[in-house]
Amino acid sequence: MAQAMGFFTDTTVCIGCKACEVACKEWNQLPATNGGANTLSGDSYDNTRRLDGIHWRHVRFVEQFTPDRSQGRWLLMSDVCKHCVQAGCLEVCPTGAIIRTEFDTVVIQSDVCNGCRDCIGACPFGVIDINPASGTAQKCTLCYDRLQVGLEPACSKACPTDSINFGPVADLKKMAEARVGRLHGQGETRAYLYGADEKMLGGLNSFFLLVDKPEVYHLPPDPKMPTRRLKSSTWLSVLGGVVVGLAGLVSFRTRGSRP
Amino acid sequence: MNPPPSTLFTAPPEWQWLIVFYFFLGGIAGGAYVLAVLIDLFGDPLDRPLARLGYLIAFPVTVICGLLLILDLQRPLRFWHMLLQSETLRPMLKPWSPMSLGSWALLLFGGVAFVSFLAALADDGRGRWPRLAVLRPPGVLGTLVALIGGALGFFIAGYTGVLLTVTNRPIWADTSLLGLVFLISGASTAAALLALLGRRRARTSVTGLHALERFDSLMLVLELIALVALVVSLGSMARVWLSAWGALLAVGVIALGIVVPLVLYRRSLRLGDLSSSTVAAVLVLVGGFLLRVVIILSSEGV
Numbered sequence: 001m002a003q004a005m006g007f008f009t010d011t012t013v014c015i016g017c018k019a020c021e022v023a024c025k026e027w028n029q030l031p032a033t034n035g036g037a038n039t040l041s042g043d044s045y046d047n048t049r050r051l052d053g054i055h056w057r058h059v060r061f062v063e064q065f066t067p068d069r070s071q072g073r074w075l076l077m078s079d080v081c082k083h084c085v086q087a088g089c090l091e092v093c094p095t096g097a098i099i100r101t102e103f104d105t106v107v108i109q110s111d112v113c114n115g116c117r118d119c120i121g122a123c124p125f126g127v128i129d130i131n132p133a134s135g136t137a138q139k140c141t142l143c144y145d146r147l148q149v150g151l152e153p154a155c156s157k158a159c160p161t162d163s164i165n166f167g168p169v170a171d172l173k174k175m176a177e178a179r180v181g182r183l184h185g186q187g188e189t190r191a192y193l194y195g196a197d198e199k200m201l202g203g204l205n206s207f208f209l210l211v212d213k214p215e216v217y218h219l220p221p222d223p224k225m226p227t228r229r230l231k232s233s234t235w236l237s238v239l240g241g242v243v244v245g246l247a248g249l250v251s252f253r254t255r256g257s258r259p
Numbered sequence: 260m261n262p263p264p265s266t267l268f269t270a271p272p273e274w275q276w277l278i279v280f281y282f283f284l285g286g287i288a289g290g291a292y293v294l295a296v297l298i299d300l301f302g303d304p305l306d307r308p309l310a311r312l313g314y315l316i317a318f319p320v321t322v323i324c325g326l327l328l329i330l331d332l333q334r335p336l337r338f339w340h341m342l343l344q345s346e347t348l349r350p351m352l353k354p355w356s357p358m359s360l361g362s363w364a365l366l367l368f369g370g371v372a373f374v375s376f377l378a379a380l381a382d383d384g385r386g387r388w389p390r391l392a393v394l395r396p397p398g399v400l401g402t403l404v405a406l407i408g409g410a411l412g413f414f415i416a417g418y419t420g421v422l423l424t425v426t427n428r429p430i431w432a433d434t435s436l437l438g439l440v441f442l443i444s445g446a447s448t449a450a451a452l453l454a455l456l457g458r459r460r461a462r463t464s465v466t467g468l469h470a471l472e473r474f475d476s477l478m479l480v481l482e483l484i485a486l487v488a489l490v491v492s493l494g495s496m497a498r499v500w501l502s503a504w505g506a507l508l509a510v511g512v513i514a515l516g517i518v519v520p521l522v523l524y525r526r527s528l529r530l531g532d533l534s535s536s537t538v539a540a541v542l543v544l545v546g547g548f549l550l551r552v553v554i555i556l557s558s559e560g561v
Contacts, residue, residue, distance in 0.1 A: 050270075092425060094359035095340040096351050114340045115333020117272035118358045121426035126270035135333040213262070220265035226425045227355055229435045233424045237417040237438035243481065244413070244446045248297035251474035252306065 004104035005147060006083055006205030007156060007164055008172035010179060011217070012191065014076040014163040016059050021048060021078075023158035024057040027143065031133050051079055053131030056140040057155050062216055077208065077217050078155070078164055081106065081127045081140035082195060085202030088226045089119035089128055097136075104169070104205055105142040113137050124201070124223030142206070169205050176209060183209075194219060201225065264496055266429040271559045277331040282419045282551040283448070285324050285365075286441060289416030290449025292317035292372055294474075295379075296409035298467075299396040306467035309457050311379045314395070316452065317412070318376035321369045324415075328365070342366065357422035364414045371408035378404070416445030423554070430499055430558045434492040437554065440485045447478035448547035451520075451540040458537065469528060472536060475543060476524045479517045486513065504557035507549060516546010 024030070031054050033039055041047045046061035058079045065072035087106045090098040097112035098119060108119070108128070113136035120128045120137060131138040143153035151157075156166035165172060173196050183191040190211045195204030201223055214221045295313025298306050329338045337345070341362035344351045353359040378394035378401065395401040420437030431437065454471040457463040486508075490497050500508060520539035527536035 052270075088427060091353075092356045092358065094351070094353065094356050094362060095337075096344055096353075097340070112337075112340060112345050113334070114337035116331075116341070116358060117274065117333070118356070118422075118426070120270050121272035121274075121428045121431070123269060124265065124427045126268055129270060130273075130333055215263055215268075218268060220268035221262035222265045223268075224265065224427065226427050226432065229424050229432065230355060230357075230421070232435040233421045233438045236435055237421060237442055240417060240439040240442040240485075241413040244293070244443065244478070245297065247474055247477045247481075248294065248446075249301050251470045251477065252298050252302040 002102045003168040004170070004205055005142065005167065006105070006169040006172055006207070007080060007142070007153075007166055008176045008196075008207060008209070009078055009080070010163050010165065010176070010209045011075065011077040012163075012183065012188070012209060012211060013161045014059065014078055015161055016045075016061060016074070016076040017160060018048075018059050019158040019160060020057045020155035020164055021055065021059060023154040024140070025054075027146070027154035028056060028141075030054045030056065030131070051081075051127050051139070052129035053138045054133070056080065056138070060217060062212075075212060075217065077210070078159075079217075080155070080206055081142070082125055082201075082207070083140075083142055083205035084124075085198070085205065086225055087201075088122040088124055092118045092122040092226055094118060101144055101147075103142065103144070103147050105144065105147075107141045107144050108137055108139060110134050110136045110138065122226040124220055124226075140206075169203075172207075176207070179209060264429065264433065266427055266432050266496070267561065269427045269429075271428065271561070272426070273559065274331070274555060275559065277327050279548075279551045279555050281324050281327040281331070282441065282555065283548045284320050284327070285419055286416045286445025286547065287449050287452055288317050288320040288324060288372070289368070289412040289414070290445040290447070291320070291453060292368075292375070292412035293409050293416070293446065294449055294453060294471075295375070296396075296405040296412070299405055300402070302470070303464070303466065305464040306470070307382075308460060308462045309453060309464075309467045309471070311383060312457055312460070312463075313449070313453055314372070314375040314379035316449075316456070318369070318372040321365070321372050321415075325365060325369060357418050357425050361415075361418045361422060364411055364418065368408065368411040368415050371404060371411060374404055375408055413442065416449075417442030423558075428558050429496055429561045430493060430554070433494070433496040434489055436485060436489045436492055440482065440489055440550070443478055443482045443485055444547045444550055447475055447482055448544055450475040450478060451543035451547075455537065455540040455544075458533070468536070472524045472528055472539075475540075476521055476528075479521050479524075479543070483513065483517050486517075499557060499561055500553075502557075504553050504560075508553045511549040512546050512553060515542055516549060517543075520546070 048058045051058045060077045062075035083105045097109045128139045152166045156164040194210050195207035291313040295310040298310035329335045377391045381389050381391035396405050417438045420441035423431035450471050520542045523535040523539035
């Protein structure tokens with residue numbers, strides 16, 4: 001296997017230009033929303049709103065203002081598939097469409113997927129959705145086609161501030177830790193890494209530097225595998241089966257008409 | 260302040276009405292087969308027509324289930340990718356994925372239910388192959404078929420709840436009790452349907468109908484306990500049901516679908532009042548359907 005490759009997204013230097021979104025759409029030939037007609041969110045400068053089947057990068061705008069708008073701050077984060085080391089989508093996919101590549105990334109094969117949508121509910125981050133053009137579940141592939149010929153993904157190539165960094169995950173972690181140390185030294189003590197630790201789903205190959213709680217960026221504080229309750233719910237169902245069987249035995253047992 | 264539950268940060272798979280109907284009918288198909296087996300193996304010979312009815316229900320309903328699932332796919336023609344790897348044509352099975360295991364279980368259950376369907380027809384002297392009657396208990400071969408089909412029937416009735424739990428969605432993934440609740444509800448709705456259809460047939464024994472009513476009463480009590488445990492197990496996530504969904508659960512599922520039928524079944528068993536037993540069975544079926552509606556659609560809306 002080649003080295004594990006991933007993204008380190010440093011949200012402190014994101015300027016919200018959306019070059020990553022555009023580059024992703026261009027390279028992956030993703031369709032425009034609503035046939036190209038501009039649909040505004042109406043309550044935010046963020047008109048992409050969420051990751052879905054035709055948005056594999058999403059620059060999230062966290063807009064925090066006082067009611068009179070005299071005080072405020074922007075947090076910007078280019079969100080993407082986390083390429084989890086323990087990937088919930090891959091675990092539940094019943095067709096085998098979702099695979100782990102030689103770069104330790106998670107890719108959905110569009111020619112295999114039949115659109116059952118199990119992966120959509122299984123993803124702890126709400127990353128996956130149906131692409132209406134293909135009728136299959138789609139998400140970031142970490143530009144698998146570009147990686148195979150030695151190119152870097154379109155989004156990180158386009159990022160003008162190096163908020164999105166691409167490379168071997170081990171190198172990215174060192175770079176990210178150094179960056180956190182530098183920010184702490186400069187007084188930004190809130191800076192921390194989200195998903196670089198193996199405790200979170202075995203580690204996220206696409207991890208983030210944040211300066212507020214995960215939920216502020218609409219990231220789950222404690223993402224888990226979908227199979228975490230598989231055993232308990234299976235055993236409880238078996239117990240239910242036994243009880244139903246016994247109830248049937250009690251209710252239907254021969255009432256004496258047999259010789 | 261505690262961090263919010265992580266299941267709130269996920270996306271809905273948009274399983275809607277086709278899946279609601281599938282979950283309801285899957286419970287009935289599995290439950291009807293299981294009841295037929297229980298009656299065949301432990302019941303009075305007088306009740307064999309009721310068991311026969313169970314087999315006659317299970318197979319066609321299973322076929323409808325399969326069609327509903329295929330129609331729900333975004334690429335229906337690729338339904339077979341659930342069973343065979345599309346490139347190598349080797350079997351595709353992930354035992355830890357309820358949807359993968361469920362696809363196989365539904366296929367196998369459909370096969371066994373078809374065998375039992377034919378055997379039930381043959382046993383009655385109808386159908387072209389009277390010898391197929393050996394595939395129904397009490398013979399050794401028939402008992403074997405019944406045991407395999409019964410195990411698969413239990414699986415079909417319950418795995419849909421486990422499938423919902425093995426996601427990261429609010430409510431579904433916040434409890435381990437959905438499989439248990441669906442299994443009990445499947446048995447209960449199947450008993451209600453059997454009682455309802457059995458009553459219209461001249462050969463159905465009254466004692467058999469009463470046994471079904473007693474069984475369904477037991478199931479309803481268990482379902483009520485399991486539902487209370489479910490709400491408790493949801494913890495703070497139960498707040499999602501402080502809404503029209505919760506009202507539907509309380510009124511449609513619990514009051515009209517469980518409590519009222521329990522009272523009516525009691526009346527029927529004590530006074531032999533046929534009409535209250537009919538109303539009870541209809542209400543149980545409606546309540547079982549609404550249970551799936553609430554569980555599936557309330558999470559989809561979060």
